[in-house]
Amino acid sequence: MANLDGHLNDMIWRHLPLRNLTVALFVWLGLTVLFAGVSMRIEYQRVSEELAATGQTIHRLISQRAAQHDAHLTSLVALIKAAPELPQTAIGEVFQSIIQFYPRITAIDLVRLPVEGGSTAATLISWPGPQKTDLSPIASAIAGQKQGEVRTYLNPAYPGRYLLGKRATADNPGLAIVIQIDPALLIEGDERPAWAHVHVSLDGETVLDREADGPGVTGNILTQPHFSKVVDSQSQPFMMDVTRVLALSDIFSGTRIGGFALAALLVLLLLLFTWQLKANARKLQQTAEEAERRVHLQEHETRLAHALRVNALGELASGIAHELTQPLTALLSQSQAALRLAASEHSDPALLPEALSANVREAKRAGAMLKRMRDYISKREQKLVLADLNQIVVDIAELVRADLEKRQITLILDLATPPPQAVVDPIEMEQVLHNLIRNAADALQDVDMVEKSIRIETSLSENGAIIRVSDTGSGIEADTLPRLFEPFYTTKTDGMGLGLALCASLIERIGGHIDGRNQTSGGATFSVTLPAVEQHLKAAQ
Template sequence: MAVVLAGAWLVLVLAGAVVLYRQALDRLRADLDGAADAVAGLVSQRIAQHDAHLTSMAALAQRSDRILLEEIRQVAGAIRAFYPRIEGVDLIGWEQPSSQAGWRTLVSSRRSGLPPLEPQRLGAVIAAAQPGRPVSTVPEPGQPRYLLVKRLPPAAGQLALVLTVDLAELVAADELPMGTRLALRLDGAAAGIDHGAAPPRKGLHPPAMAAVRMLENAGQPIMLRLSRHPGWGDLALGRPLALLVLVSLALLALAALLAVQRLRAVQARGDAERARQAGRLSKQEATLAHAASVNAMGEMASGIAHELNQPLTALLSQSQAALRLAGLPGTEPDAMRRVLEANVQQARRAADILARMRAYVGAHPPAAQACDLGEVAADMVALMGADLSARGVRLETQATQPAPVAWVDRVQAGQVMYNLIRNAADALAVVPLERRRIVLSLDESEGMARIVVSDDGPGVAPDMLPHVFEPFRSDKADGMGLGLAICESIVHHFDGSISAANRPQGGARFTVLLPLARDRRTPQEPTA
């Protein structure tokens, strides 16, 4: 009997030790997974800062007819001083378009002892990059250093910004849990950061653990691996095992019952915790879904209110003109017919805008097609002629023959032209009648279709110029600040660019670049 009891006690103790061991391993794995998520979030925030730095310096390079080299140099120095992981900031330009060897450094701010950037070696990388989208490259495989390259849009000239980033400085050792090691990898660049990590253990020890995360950043696809080699002390089994032995010796007769009750209690606590977590997650999901719906409704309502204001204003002015004509004796039917036809055109434009808004929030956005910009410009001249004449504004159209054909949605191309011409007309309200002139020019530039709207007005305020495309930013008393933001969204949707500048002789100039239709193919067209 004693042997049986001793055997039962031994089996019970061993079973309890195994359960405690597995629970401790699960706890360590859960802690490591949580720490990996936290580190991944921290690294994601920091690499997102790199994109923000490139965007801010790109704005300096595009904000006027000349490159603000000194301002870029000051910003680059401040970035490098404040962010030690950014070892170098360089602005390079292309002087010989026919050769990759034409790249040279215009502005450079690099850590002392860091070799100078060799821009000629980046020619192929920059040539393959899309304007405005950063890409990464590794100059020396096996080293912790990589380059983040952003090619500026063609409107700014042949320019590129380059950040030299040290992977090893992305995370400080004291930001990691004690006893862990973080490995970072981007293509051929690699770095490791230790925080008291133990070396691989030999013999009978708990298994090594690792948590891998891939950061979904198009320009900086960094993979991180957080690992640890736990020892027996990390499992903290001493006190639970001692308690198990004491309880099993004192209550051997009740060991089976206590084990069953303990298992049930653990399961009940786990179920209750999972139920509480499920309830919290469900509540959070409902809150987030409601917030997203409210935000989407607000954005759509603002866009509809802004865009429908244009055709509704035209409908009102034309209807008032029709009323005046109806009150005049001997009014000809043709005059009334022209007014009514103009109203029908505006009503159809409003319907098109609503259709585009529905498509915008739906699953099928407007599709690009070959669009003759000369025809769109003619429609805008006819559409806005009466309103511009009433304001005393002359609209001049200058287009190459034949006019450029862009790869864009026709209605949205007209929407961009309408907004830019309307803004120019509003700006001319403060100048004398003889200077109220708008020039709409259409041509091709650097392999893109180009639309330029310029005026002889007062221009854009210098403090407002960098922010003209930001939503809800306007220098008009009754402006919503959405027109230019919508224009930028439309142009970017079709892989184009839009920029604003003040003319040296006075007035503002807005330039839109769109892909040419001859460079695109519809899915039905056979390849050559």
């Protein structure tokens, strides 16, 4: 079995054409590239969506925190307004607690704004002390703010910070609360994924620029995914940009594409293999059909050879018969001459022995001829087998069909089911049927009619299996009927009168019998009756 498989494999691979392999390779490459493209596109899409979601989250957080700053300012202003006499330390404690809870608020100052035209601001309370920030650069601007307005200040004087200012009182010079915010803490620790580059700006000035850290810092993709939105805050209307610097390697999933490539390769090879198997099977089938056809043809040739041998036997018999008459003629005449010589007293005495020795020669000549014919006939051994008579009829029909068609004779087969069987020599049966069909065809030859047909019928009766050959000719003449199977009796111009005699002897040899008669509707029918199989078996026992 293993050997067989090995052989099969060997055969398949040996016959797998290089062209097919090349085509498969290109298909595989194409598929892989296509898959990589689609996969990267999907990955890019996913990354973009992730970025958008992250952007939304960060935007929401910053917006919330900006609102918190507003709220702190509002509550602080309210505190100052409600208790103008509150000791400074108490206010400082409030500042401290706020800063404690909100680390991004780095400092809170209560300042007295300069009088109109002035520029110095006096810090009243500051946390964390004691290093007080000089808020003079923005003090006058705060002084110009409307009541209740919160404004963001970016100033080179406060690097890494932005300041929010709000007037606390409406008097002049009034008070103002200024809180300093570390924008870096607007986004806490893990709120920003390592890949996200967050840039916060106000009117083009950078407030915060948090570059991405970790892998994929450098990108080489043309269109980088990008999220951009203005923070929802009137006081801090920052422009927030979140970008992700993508490298091809970020969206190129080696394992996925590699896995696909491998799978595709396997599937393609499997397809190729299957296709090849099919092609081989087809080829094998074709070869088998070819072989079958050849065998069929050979069978035909063999049958034809047999048919020819039957003909040849007929011709030989004709020749032998003709030749035999010669020695017989010589024998008869010579013997009669010898009788006369013996009776006559005046004859030449030398003539009589001469005539007699000539007779001996002639008798030997006749014997030699008979031996030749016997040799020919006994060449073939009879081979009896249990045969399907329908098959024999079909075989012989194939053999004669072309010839009958040429003679415009229709051949009708009427075969019994189940097929009748009999113990016969198939070749002899074919010879018999061939003879009967030839006779029928010859009978139709001389008839002038439109419908010329020969019907071959098989049937099974109590007496045994029967094959009938009928024609639509003019039938058998009354004086011919009793002599049908007599050797050398013929009504044909060129016939030897051996065909039917031979048929009869072949059929009778296997215990069957043959008869010929006229149909009531015209035409002749020859019936070959073969002993039933059971009878034959009984006889054999």
